[in-house]
Amino acid sequence: MAKKRITITDIAREMGVTPSTVSRALAGNNRVGLNTRQRVLKVAAQMGYQPNVLASSLRSGRSDTIGMVVPRINRHFFSHVISGVEALLNPAGFNLLIIQTHEREEHERKAFHTLLRNRVAGIIVSHSVETRDFSHFQKVIDEGVPLVQFDRVSGLIAGPRIVNDNFLGALRSTQHLIKNGCTRIAHFAGALHVNVYQERFDGYRYALEQAGIDFDPALVVENCIIQEAGMEAVTSIVLPQKVDGIFAASDFSALGAIQKLKEFNVAIPDDVKISGFANEPFAEMVEPTLTSVEQNAFEMGNQVAKAVIENIGKEELLSEEIHIAVRLIQRRSSVSDSLLMNSVV
């Protein structure tokens, strides 16, 4: 395997200078003469030199790798945040080490260890749904590595937090159902110890309150974010409770509800109106198309990248919380009118 790699010393020997000069030349240090610098660059290219990042980082104590820990990379939302992060980080000379936790707290802890052992310059994280103990987050900070949280964040941990405006999205979504005539609105909630689901729940309750509709706990389905749960909720809650609107904290459970309701020949949106959350790609493919709250994942990624870059080398993390605006996309699952148009609310 590994053929002998060209090192800075090889170049130095070849040119009759010292490694330090070569190093400085490659780094663009202006303490080295212009023509030697150019010669070095030429020879390096000629010899096929590839800098050894390991040696460089070890000596300099700096790293150009940022770790990113997410529940899953194949979620529409997360993959777009990743793209947004890359879009700023790569031009800035950093690269991303992505690890998925598959929603397991244990994997999340392991991921943090791996990243710390690899001496990353910073860590970006959206925690797993299992995570309730955030001591590993604190450990990262204690090691002096900047930690940026996004989307699913814990308020107990210092540092930047980039979050969606879940409350407002939920509020607008529920208000939209009310405006369209719903009075018994069920909520498919997520795990309420996770901030995003708690906030969506809060938005839902606030909308009801504002409209003078009594909150009925019987209409809230907890842990209802996957397709199957949405289907079940139809038989267990939606039909028996004569629900006429569903605000789901997830497009997947909304999808399950649509499918199950169709089986029962319940008309959507005439009998039951539905809106989801996250605007998954399938939202405009399902029949009827699904009203949902779109999150600006790419923009969120940009803000995340900005935050992490800003905090590298800082003594103390700046603990700001940045809210990313969301917009409600109205589709056929909640509006019968064929004059329907997408509208930003």
Place this chain on the structure above:
Amino acid sequence: MAKKRITITDIAREMGVTPSTVSRALAGNNRVGLNTRQRVLKVAAQMGYQPNVLASSLRSGRSDTIGMVVPRINRHFFSHVISGVEALLNPAGFNLLIIQTHEREEHERKAFHTLLRNRVAGIIVSHSVETRDFSHFQKVIDEGVPLVQFDRVSGLIAGPRIVNDNFLGALRSTQHLIKNGCTRIAHFAGALHVNVYQERFDGYRYALEQAGIDFDPALVVENCIIQEAGMEAVTSIVLPQKVDGIFAASDFSALGAIQKLKEFNVAIPDDVKISGFANEPFAEMVEPTLTSVEQNAFEMGNQVAKAVIENIGKEELLSEEIHIAVRLIQRRSSVSDSLLMNSVV
């Protein structure tokens, strides 16, 4: 930032032994006494020691990081291959550095450079659709880094190739359309310089030939893999040419066709039968549900991981091509019969 980290030397000093003993103890080397080894482990844990992978890799010349370069991480297929790779690689002590190319050859080249600079132990790649020049692949091999290609592979490059049985998938899919009565079958093809699309095209042609149906070049739409292209193809080819079946090399173009045909009130599957490729999640959400060829992405990931592990440290790459079986999933877009059932073909 970076508080002082505990090193092996700190532990050694604390215990009154030398760093080499600590190193060997942590590595589980049996040249160090049992009780000192246990003492070292305890003290290390106590002091919160995190090994420095950079220093370790630099000295040992070994790395526990594998690079993976894919067009996009949010494609159903690729994200599942990634999971399959992780499933074997993580337990084996490796971690994955994932880089997406967004289908740009330039990004692919940069990704390779980044990985080589980081001295990864191996590289896994599925090339971008733009890539026609594979000199960067060769460079990786010349550097002595094992390169494993999967799905989209180039036959010009040595080393393991893990591929789907595209030919057979296309063959079965087209035969299925023929069996269900289609005689004028269009093919939505991809870029034919990419092996997967060429193979699907070949399978389509072979099926026609076997069935005694003349191949009509007018029914082949090149570069038709995205949704919009599928919609366009309906007006430009499908309707004017009185096509009664479509074998699409991509679920996305198949989806576009379904949507457009519905606009024209063409009955699916009665007037036109459609089958796609890749079994994207939306295939069973769209109306009518879409017949497609499922690829065993997770299994492919396993094979990829196996291949890369096997080839680390090898002098010469073993150039085997492994084919992963696919299966046709029959849905309503191609079968009117309500007695339809998923069948492995």
Place this chain on the structure above:
DNA sequence: GACAAAAATACAAACGTTTGCACAAAAAAC
């Protein structure tokens, strides 16, 4: 108890960089 063999540990160099400091040569100032 002397001696060899085996086991445990220490020593020191190496991996490929970066970087503070020393130093020489050239340029500028007097």
Place this chain on the structure above:
DNA sequence: GTTTTTTGTGCAAACGTTTGTATTTTTGTC
């Protein structure tokens, strides 16, 4: 023409490990 400043380069240590060899300690044998 000497001194000062600037500019360019070299020297050598350091980053935190790993590892071949040397050395010490322990164990076993007679």
